[in-house]
């Protein structure tokens with residue numbers, strides 16, 4: 001139902017004359033750097049430490065150049081200025097977020113998922129499976145989840161359409177890519193040949209598109225993980241949250257996991273990136289005893 005829907009953003013302003021690109025980027029004053037750090041962390045949870053100062057400078061300058069701006073403080077004021085500022089903030093965010101991802105990025109997590117689904121489906125299926133990719137970037141993880149669910153249903157000789165995957169992310173640009181379901185051939189390098197043939201079609205320009213039967217089981221929603229109270233997602237069977245929490249402070253990682261576990265159905269699983277969280281405990285979360293992965297099952301009702 002939500003497939004292909006992402007928030008509209010205003011038109012890209014025209015790129016300014018080349019004289020801008022010749023100017024070296026001015027460094028940020030300590031208090032300016034701190035102001036940008038605070039803005040980013042307050043709004044997204046991401047901690048931008050000193051090692052990423054050059055990254056921030058590069059991204060700010062690239063965007064300011066497009067807008068014809070030369071003053072960090074003026075640009076900071078602009079992103080904080082009402083609805084127009086919110087649109088500009090969304091644009092900048094596309095540049096400041098790390099959107100690196102891959103299909104089946106952590107193979108052991110997907111092997112674990114397939115085994116879990118196989119076990120679940122052996123007991124029958126009371127309702128369609130619901131899976132969630134939190135911080136889905138360009139959708140590689142979302143479609144990897146969809147492929148695992150489709151394969152598990154097929155192996156259990158159940159209806160292919162009995163699942164849905166939701167991919168959420170803060171970046172509108174990432175969601176647009178995810179919704180398109182189109183990828184350059186090189187992105188499918190670690191997708192087994194047989195899986196590629198079954199779930200992707202070759203399209204123009206050496207690209208591959210996720211087949212409609214799979215794509216139509218997936219939808220995207222723009223969602224800030226700091227605002228999980230707004231997430232219209234409950235009773236999930238599977239939540240994947242990988243390579244997102246690493247950018248956050250420890251207390252915030254635990255806080256987010258506390259919110260996510262509430263969104264699982266009893267017996268559902270939450271799979272985190274290995275090493276992304278240590279020592280997290282929750283009365284409803286049962287750690288999964290499998291060294292290959294970091295996963296928790298929501299306690300079943302007694």
Ligand SMILES: C[S@@+](CC[C@H](N)C(=O)[O-])C[C@H]1O[C@@H](n2cnc3c(N)ncnc32)[C@H](O)[C@@H]1O
Nearest residue numbers: 044097098101135137169170171224225242243
């Ligand atoms: C490195 S990618 C991880 C993609 C995928 N989960 C994986 O493991 O390959 C991190 C994603 O988290 C998103 N992100 C960062 N902060 C976020 C926030 N506060 N709420 C939702 N998504 C966020 C970024 O836009 C980016 O697409």
